[in-house]
Amino acid sequence: xxxxxxxxxxxxxxxxxxxxxxxxxxxxxxxxxxxxxxxxxxxxxxxxxxxxxxxxxxxxxxxxxxxxxxxxxxxxxxxxxxxxxxxxxxxxxxxxxxxxxxxxxxxxxxxxxxxxxxxxxxxxxxxxxxxxxxxxxxxxxxxxxxxxxxxxxxxxxxxxxxxxxxxxxxxxxxxxxxxxxxxxxxxxxxxxxxxxxxxxxxxxxxxxxxxxxxxxxxxxxxxxxxxxxxxxxxxxxxxxxxxxxxxxxxxxxxxxxxxxxxxxxxxxxxxxxxxxxxxxxxxxxxxxxxxxxxxxxxxxxxxxxxxxxxxxxxxxxxxxxxxxxxxxxxxxxxxxxxxxxxxxxxxxxxxxxxxxxxxxxxxxxxxxxxxxxxxxxxxxxxxxxxxxxxxxx
Amino acid sequence: xxxxxxxxxxxxxxxxxxxxxxxxxxxxxxxxxxxxxxxxxxxxxxxxxxxxxxxxxxxxxxxxxxxxxxxxxxxxxxxxxxxxxxxxxxxxxxxxxxxxxxxxxx
Numbered sequence: 001x002x003x004x005x006x007x008x009x010x011x012x013x014x015x016x017x018x019x020x021x022x023x024x025x026x027x028x029x030x031x032x033x034x035x036x037x038x039x040x041x042x043x044x045x046x047x048x049x050x051x052x053x054x055x056x057x058x059x060x061x062x063x064x065x066x067x068x069x070x071x072x073x074x075x076x077x078x079x080x081x082x083x084x085x086x087x088x089x090x091x092x093x094x095x096x097x098x099x100x101x102x103x104x105x106x107x108x109x110x111x112x113x114x115x116x117x118x119x120x121x122x123x124x125x126x127x128x129x130x131x132x133x134x135x136x137x138x139x140x141x142x143x144x145x146x147x148x149x150x151x152x153x154x155x156x157x158x159x160x161x162x163x164x165x166x167x168x169x170x171x172x173x174x175x176x177x178x179x180x181x182x183x184x185x186x187x188x189x190x191x192x193x194x195x196x197x198x199x200x201x202x203x204x205x206x207x208x209x210x211x212x213x214x215x216x217x218x219x220x221x222x223x224x225x226x227x228x229x230x231x232x233x234x235x236x237x238x239x240x241x242x243x244x245x246x247x248x249x250x251x252x253x254x255x256x257x258x259x260x261x262x263x264x265x266x267x268x269x270x271x272x273x274x275x276x277x278x279x280x281x282x283x284x285x286x287x288x289x290x291x292x293x294x295x296x297x298x299x300x301x302x303x304x305x306x307x308x309x310x311x312x313x314x315x316x317x318x319x320x321x322x323x324x325x326x327x328x329x330x331x332x333x334x335x336x337x338x339x340x341x342x343x344x345x346x347x348x349x350x351x352x353x354x355x356x357x358x359x360x361x362x363x364x365x366x367x368x369x370x371x372x373x374x375x376x377x378x379x380x381x382x383x384x385x386x387x388x389x390x391x392x393x
Numbered sequence: 394x395x396x397x398x399x400x401x402x403x404x405x406x407x408x409x410x411x412x413x414x415x416x417x418x419x420x421x422x423x424x425x426x427x428x429x430x431x432x433x434x435x436x437x438x439x440x441x442x443x444x445x446x447x448x449x450x451x452x453x454x455x456x457x458x459x460x461x462x463x464x465x466x467x468x469x470x471x472x473x474x475x476x477x478x479x480x481x482x483x484x485x486x487x488x489x490x491x492x493x494x495x496x497x498x499x
Contacts, residue, residue, distance in 0.1 A: 098408070
């Protein structure tokens with residue numbers, strides 16, 4: 001077995017950036033992301049990584065600089081959280097529409113107000129419609145590996161889209177776990193640096209970011225839609241080869257527990273670890289977990305495959321969309337996927353752990369008990385609104 | 394029109410334009426609702442319209458012109474109607490009101 005080193009989630013991400021021999025890093029500090037770029041700056045200062053670190057005046061500029069640098073053909077990294085992601089929103093559409101293979105790590109954190117530096121998925125979910133490939137890790141090793149996977153996927157000529165990897169703020173970013181660190185040699189063998197996209201070159205001048213009037217714009221949106229959809233094939237190939245090379249296996253989703261469990265929970269991020277612990281501790285053979293790793297493109301086929309035999313499904317959403325007919329964004333994706341495939345399934349949405357409130361084994365026990373109770377009721381008697389887990393009434 | 398334009402499959406990825414100078418093919422006159430018409434007899438060849446035009450669509454031509462009053466000019470100012478967007482800056486700045494903005498009728 002390979003040597004492991006104890007690393008925080010953020011350090012694990014920074015080591016992956018080093019392994020990818022990134023050329024330009026532009027970022028603005030924000031908790032809980034800051035220590036990712038701090039660590040990278042340290043690598044650059046020590047001469048361990050030959051990269052240009054651009055200190056910008058805002059996250060809007062951080063991603064703008066990333067767009068410009070990526071347009072020259074350089075390998076780019078940036079990272080942010082919460083309000084920083086919100087400030088990048090405008091440029092996130094531009095990065096994906098210009099088809100630039102930027103990689104960004106989101107250290108997930110709640111959005112203000114009230115000001116809250118702690119973890120939930122509000123920032124991640126708020127940018128899920130910006131045309132990026134998006135994935136979320138469950139532990140620090142996966143957060144490390146995701147960055148390496150991200151470059152391989154982003155720069156594939158069949159994709160050429162920015163990729164966002166995510167890890168839960170504090171629960172992962174500032175928690176130390178043993179990590180098998182991927183070396184520069186291994187990393188570059190897995191994701192070699194190649195200019196697969198149009199770049200700015202004085203000898204072959206091109207125009208980027210030009211006007212696309214009503215005669216042109218629509219075609220580029222269709223092109224972009226297809227690229228994001230097709231990135232799934234590239235993701236599947238990448239994780240397969242990753243497993244061969246590094247021995248760690250990932251998929252767009254991960255199923256844990258009995259395949260024929262009647263109660264299946266759907267979750268993302270570190271909370272999945274607690275659900276797994278609950279299933280193991282209680283030997284709950286009747287409970288399964290479907291963890292969604294690849295969020296965009298949404299792995300519809302696997303959602304159907306793992307949920308079609310469930311009696312009842314509980315979705316744990318760590319973000320909230322007030323006023324929507326669904327409540328939580330993950331619930332919405334699950335419901336639409338099942339409905340498209342003519343599966344009439346009992347699905348209940350649980351809003352949990354907003355603003356860093358821990359989702360404990362006790363909460364999971366309550367959720368499972370609620371689902372066992374609702375399982376016996378007819379579909380029409382299911383709650384029409386999401387259930388708030390652990391909120392004070 | 395869309396029949397003759399390429400499909401989404403044929404276009405360069407990311408809306409990159411591979412031919413430099415392609416903007417010339419974009420005839421911005423389609424935006425125009427008012428057309429500047431220069432009265433060559435009133436015009437005193439001061440060059441202000443040429444200087445103010447934000448699109449460079451006032452042409453200074455080596456074309457002699459004799460006014461009705463008998464004044465001879467060696468140059469003539471004309472408008473490049475392919476690219477003039479009809480903003481009216483020329484008419485506004487003309488010190489002798491020699492440029493009239495005439496509604497486009499198509």
